[in-house]
Amino acid sequence: MFDPETTEQGDLREGRPPWRKAGATPDFRSPARNLRCDVLVVGAGISGALMADHLTARGHQVCVIEREQAGFGSTLASTAMLLWEIDRRLGFLTERFGFERAANIYSHSLRSVAGLAALVRDRGLDCALRARPSLYLAAGDIGAAELRHELALRQRAGLPGVFLDHAALRRDWGIEREAALLSPGAAEADPLLLAQGVLHAAAQGGATFFKAEAVRYESLGRRAGVVLASGHEIEAGAVVLATGYVLPDIVTSNLHNTGASWAVATPPQPPSSLWRDRALIWEASENYLYARTTSEGRIIIGGEDEDGMGKREDRAACAPAKAAALIAKLAALYSRAEARAETIWSGAFGTTQDGLPLIGEVPGHPRIFAAYGYGGNGITFSYMASRLVARMIAGEREAWYDDVAIDRAAP
Structure with missing residues (x-):
């Protein structure tokens, strides 16, 4: 087996x-x-x-x-974070394609998550799929002003979401960041x-x-x-x-690059140690941190991405340092969690420039x-x-x- x-x-x-x-x-x-x-x-x-x-x-x-x-x-x-928001912001794609084309791509992505959820429901699949909101956090060069601009473009495109300022994030989420966008329509599953x-x-x-x-x-x-x-x-x-x-x-493609990402899962947490609505959390930066919870109450946090790292022995050699970095970032992100790694894994993933x-x-x-x-x-x-x-x-x-x-x- x-x-x-x-x-x-x-x-x-x-x-x-x-x-x-x-x-x-x-x-x-x-x-x-x-x-x-x-x-x-x-x-x-x-x-x-x-x-x-x-x-x-x-x-x-x-x-x-x-x-x-x-x-x-x-x-x-x-990590089966079923996000409709794309790695590149709508603002970036608007500069690349123009607003109408960029908004169309985002709308198709939103409908894809809804379509997948409908497929799971219609087929009666038992895969721990749950609807979740997403929380897109200010990070790096992307602060409150940039997130407000992104939200305005999304609203123009008919996409859902609201702006959260620092006070709201601290009060309602226990998270210390300058701002965030909170959006419905995401989901999680056991992949x-x-x-x-x-x-x-x-x-x-x-x-x-x-x-x-x-x-x-x-x-x-x-x-x-x-x-x-x-x-x-x-x-x-x-x-x-x-x-x-x-x-x-x-x-072959001159747009494609293969990299590696690491993730850790904590032991099951008590409900009081999990953030509001068990949202899918990710950062507004190129190499972003991402986090979700599981049906067992574990926290999964991932990131620390690296270009290349195509061989598993290379990724495995980095695993202890990557796990320590991710656990430290979890503790900084959400202090109520028991920031301890029970398991760690990594994998190859493909990205594109756009x-x-x-x-x-x-x-x-x-x-x-x-x-x-x-x-x-x-x-x-x-x-x-x-x-x-x-x-x-x-x-x-x-x-x-x-x-x-x-x-x-x-x-």
Whole structure:
């Protein structure tokens, strides 16, 4: 039995995330022959699960391949903070794209969190998903004036939220910061249970699952295919790459960078030691601190991000110092908490210069689609990608898809 407390998967993560309620996944069997299907999904983490579920719901014959254990790579390392707010502020994206385009992207992100919550409800998935507000704290060069400007843009876009000044944060939240934006519409979940539940929903919809590794991708006119390490081939009407933060060689972007993030989980806390409304907390800075609570009353706090760190042994060597730094930051952020690390873990993650994902057909490889560069919006963008890619496969197109295209221009 795979033990998430002690086992690493590739170079995606290591350590002990607190998601220990590992359930069963659909049966993954080794392919015994060449296969054909409508859509082949490569990867069975949360991104692949959402892709498979949605594509089967649209009537496609879907095959999913996974080289390791489903959900135990990037997904297990996730802190599953389901934020609709994007790593880059609406003000930044307004300067980059113009207000209308930037507001549209933010609105789609808000709807993605709502859509994911509806999917969990409609499928009856038991994954500890809870609606939460988000608390976006002033930090670094972003103070009260900048947050007021950000709120004004959000209100113009029809996005929810209110401004909290220093006095309100101290009085109502026990947090000493200059200001914050408080917004509804976010959520939290257990990412492993979520991925496993969605995989089961895809299986019930008719998806089939194989234990296999893709070693070569091919575009075949109106179809695409992969060659497996076993030598077998799978031909499909479309191939969807949902391989977490492992980008195949055919996917290149001058926007993308891979980094590492660390997180710790405290022991379960008494209710009096948890902040108001158990909001998702994050900072208005580039390398931001982020925090949430769990259904068991633990506090998860993460950050201390580093560029590179692609090897798990490098991340593991940094773990004691990173844990100490995160615990010190938790104590400074919220003094009522028992600031003690019970578990620590880290993982690779992909970011982009403009904070937006890379979603769409892989340039130069017709009928092969990909979704990467999720940054801090991993599961939110996974849901968004599943909807966009399904429409692209069907030949549907909207102008804003260019804003997340893999080959879009750098900011």
